[in-house]
Amino acid sequence: MHKIRMGMVGGGPDAFIGAVHRMAANLDGKIELVCGAFSRSADKSRQMSRQLALAPGRCYADYKQMFEQESWLPADQRMEFVSIVTPNHLHFEVAKLALEAGFHVLCDKPATLTLDEARQLAEIRQQSGCLYALTHTYTGYPMVVAARELVARGELGRIRKVVVEYHQGWLADTNASLGKQAAWRLDPAQAGVSCCMADIGVHAANLAEFICNDEIEQLSADLGASAGRVLDDDGVVMLRFAGGARGLLSASQIAVGEENDLRIRVYGEKASLDWSQQEPNSLRLMHANKPLEILRTATPQAAALGGITRTPPGHPEGYLEAFANLYRQFAEQVEARRKQGLPGKNTLPGIREALRGMAFIETVVAASASQQKWHPLPDLTQESNRGESA
Numbered sequence: 001m002h003k004i005r006m007g008m009v010g011g012g013p014d015a016f017i018g019a020v021h022r023m024a025a026n027l028d029g030k031i032e033l034v035c036g037a038f039s040r041s042a043d044k045s046r047q048m049s050r051q052l053a054l055a056p057g058r059c060y061a062d063y064k065q066m067f068e069q070e071s072w073l074p075a076d077q078r079m080e081f082v083s084i085v086t087p088n089h090l091h092f093e094v095a096k097l098a099l100e101a102g103f104h105v106l107c108d109k110p111a112t113l114t115l116d117e118a119r120q121l122a123e124i125r126q127q128s129g130c131l132y133a134l135t136h137t138y139t140g141y142p143m144v145v146a147a148r149e150l151v152a153r154g155e156l157g158r159i160r161k162v163v164v165e166y167h168q169g170w171l172a173d174t175n176a177s178l179g180k181q182a183a184w185r186l187d188p189a190q191a192g193v194s195c196c197m198a199d200i201g202v203h204a205a206n207l208a209e210f211i212c213n214d215e216i217e218q219l220s221a222d223l224g225a226s227a228g229r230v231l232d233d234d235g236v237v238m239l240r241f242a243g244g245a246r247g248l249l250s251a252s253q254i255a256v257g258e259e260n261d262l263r264i265r266v267y268g269e270k271a272s273l274d275w276s277q278q279e280p281n282s283l284r285l286m287h288a289n290k291p292l293e294i295l296r297t298a299t300p301q302a303a304a305l306g307g308i309t310r311t312p313p314g315h316p317e318g319y320l321e322a323f324a325n326l327y328r329q330f331a332e333q334v335e336a337r338r339k340q341g342l343p344g345k346n347t348l349p350g351i352r353e354a355l356r357g358m359a360f361i362e363t364v365v366a367a368s369a370s371q372q373k374w375h376p377l378p379d380l381t382q383e384s385n386r387g388e389s390a
Contacts, residue, residue, distance in 0.1 A: 003032040004331045007070065007079035007103070009063045009094050010086035012039030012048050014180055017108060018085045021135070022052075024323035025083065030331040035070060035079050037063045063094050067101040080334055081106055081131070087184045088191050088198065092117040099128040104337075106133050106330050110202055110361060111354030113192045115378070118358040122351045122383045131337065133330050134349040134357070136206045138262060140325035142297045142317065143283040145347065146305035147211045147266070147273050150285070156268025159212055162239065162247035164264040166204040171253040174227040186231050193365045195231035197223065200262075201251035201364065202357045205237075206349065207264055209356065211273075214243040216360065218376050223368040226254055237364055240374070280318055352384040 006025060011018015018038070025031040035058035038048035042061045049059030060066035063082075070078045081104035084094050092112040095105045105125075111134055112118045125132045138144055150156060176182050184190040185199055192198055209215055216239050223235035233254050239247030252258070262277040274284040283302075285293040295301055297317060298309040308325050311317055329346040359377050367375040 004030055004081065004334045005034045005077075005079045006031050007066060007082045008033060008036040008038065009066070009082060009084050010038065010090070011036070011083075012041070012044045013051070014044075015085065016181060020320065020323060021083050021085050021108075021327075023320055025327045027320065027324035028328045028331070030335075031327060034058055035060065035066060037061065037066045064097060067097050067103065070103075071101050080104060080338075081330070084108060089113050089189060092121060095121060095132070096124055099124050099130050099132070102128065102130065104131040104330075104334055106135065106327070107354075109134050109136055109206075109349075109354075110192070110198050110357050111351075112358055115355070115358040115362050118355045119383050122355060125351055131330070131333050132351055132354075133326070133333075134354050135323065135326055136203060136210070136349040136353060136357075137319065137323050137326065138203060138207050138277065139210050139347060139349060140308070140322035141275075141277070141280050142302060142309045142325075143275055143280060143295065144207070144211065144322075145308060146295060146302050147264075147275055147283055148213060148347070149305040150273060151212055151266065151268075155271055155285075156266065156273065157270035159214070159241070159243060159245040159266060159268050161267040162208050162212060162241070162245055162264070163267075164204045164208045164247070165250045165261065166200040166252075166263075167250070167255040167258040167261045168200065168253045169256045169258040171233050172256045177227065177229065186229055186233075188230060191231060192361070193231075194223075194361050195225075195229070196233050196251050196253050197235055197237075197364050198361050200253065201235060201237070201249065202361055204249050204251055204262065204264075205239075205360045206353060206357060207262070208239070208247060208249070208266075210347070210349075211264060211266060212241065212243070212245065214241045214245065215356070216240070216247070216377060217242045218374045219360075219363060219367055220373050220375065221364045221367040223365065232365075232368075235364070235368065237367075277319075280322075281316055352380075355380045355383055 037060040038045040082098045084107040218240040220238040223232035234252040237249040265274045272286045281297045283295040298313040329348050
């Protein structure tokens with residue numbers, strides 16, 4: 001297979017997530033980074049290009065120039081998809097221009113700054129016929145895929161309760177707001193209506209919907225902002241799922257001592273499961289009348305549940321590998337398009353998840369500001385169908 005050619009917008013010298021995306025994209029040897037507009041600063045963009053040993057002519061002053069000039073190149077040389085790793089406020093415009101120029105898009109979450117932009121994006125994606133995916137990283141963990149399969153097979157019975165937590169402590173110090181990574185996340189002009197819920201709460205919501213293969217239908221929320229901040233840095237959300245389950249989502253970036261503690265527990269009529277990102281190779285399966293089971297990655301039991309593993313049992317796999325699983329699936333979709341075939345089935349988050357993520361964020365913020373207890377999420381069926389149809 002000829003490598004899939006990738007461009008990148010964002011991810012310059014001082015960025016964190018850009019390097020993670022590049023490592024993940026490179027892990028399977030299926031993707032080659034060929035061009036980029038890595039920073040608003042042309043000098044920093046050129047510096048990043050030199051570090052990555054890109055051809056001098058493939059480092060662009062901005063993404064508009066990149067899409068225009070890449071589209072002029074022969075089909076076997078131009079980039080085939082763009083990875084968007086900018087602050088939130090740029091996601092929509094970059095994705096829109098890329099799709100309109102005929103390039104596939106893989107974007108960091110959240111997909112846009114507002115739900116209205118996400119709705120527009122779904123229509124633009126349909127008109128373009130291009131692929132679109134969202135990097136909800138945690139859906140790429142092998143044991144998360146296995147958990148989803150257990151639920152789908154009915155091993156847990158009807159789901160009664162879902163508890164999902166995502167706790168960090170990096171914003172607990174009030175001086176943290178001065179750092180680059182915090183500054184844009186706490187700025188409504190760049191982050192949107194939320195910091196904590198848009199940054200990590202939406203991951204927790206996506207993980208719950210992914211594993212349960214069910215949608216959050218209503219929610220009630222209480223958000224907080226410390227140290228005089230405008231946007232939330234902590235919050236609790238009660239959930240009601242379409243299938244009847246109740247849930248609790250807790251997200252915080254001021255939980256002193258926590259690193260990146262994402263955990264989900266799903267309680268069914270017959271059994272329950274428990275997964276934590278800090279112990280990602282293990283999935284606990286609990287029964288009423290049988291001993292606790294601990295399923296491990298790369299074992300025959302996990303393989304039978306569809307877990308995507310890369311190493312033998314006992315060799316830890318983590319965040320980079322989960323990210324890489326998303327890139328690998330996206331590369332396979334692009335390759336299928338090259339051959340004028342249909343993309344294979346996979347669990348990649350797409351326009352549906354883009355829409356639901358923005359609906360979750362906006363509804364949570366509105367619910368927290370309201371005296372009304374329960375708030376329904378908007379019906380996005382029509383937009384989801386439009387966005388996913390090729």
